[in-house]
Amino acid sequence: MTYVIAQPCVDLKDQACVDECPVDCIYEGPRKMYIQPDECVDCGACEPVCPVEAIFYEDAVPAEWSAYATADREVFVSLSASGGASGAGPLGADHPVIQEEPVKETS
Template sequence: MTFVVTDNCVRCKYTDCVEVCPVDCFYEGPNFLVIHPDECIDCALCEPECPAEAIFAEDELPDDQQEYMEINRELADIWPNITEKKDALPDHEEWDGVKGKLQYLER
């Protein structure tokens, strides 16, 4: 099983989760993070660290967030690995909690 980064990370990109990951399975895009499903060891350390509550266990992924499973897999293969915490995006507070942000995901 793996953990999945979902919609609320888009345009926020908090990186608190990256800092606690023991296997460095996070990958960074312009305005979103993803978890590589083949590298995640299901330790669950990242989930409570996400200020946006955008990380879910695969088996607890909400129905309206299912497409993010494939998005995480696809983008983790092409984006660079991130292993250290960085500042969130400048306008993260305006975007945290906004629903339906997939259209804003920059690949």
């Protein structure tokens, strides 16, 4: 099991979760942050600092956002293990689930 970053993070990417993650498993995509499930140690440090409450334990992702658990897993399938997000740099593309989301207006 792992934590998942769901729809409220799309087009926000606050990154408070990145600062709290002790294992550097939160990667930045063009529109959303992603948790690398093989690197996540299920500590939960990221969840309470998310300002939009977008982070859920995999079993607790709301049904309307269940595709985000799949997205967080699948976005890493074609990437080799990097040994942490800080050394990997931003991901080149978002998962199709995120690409299909309407762009949120930010102020």
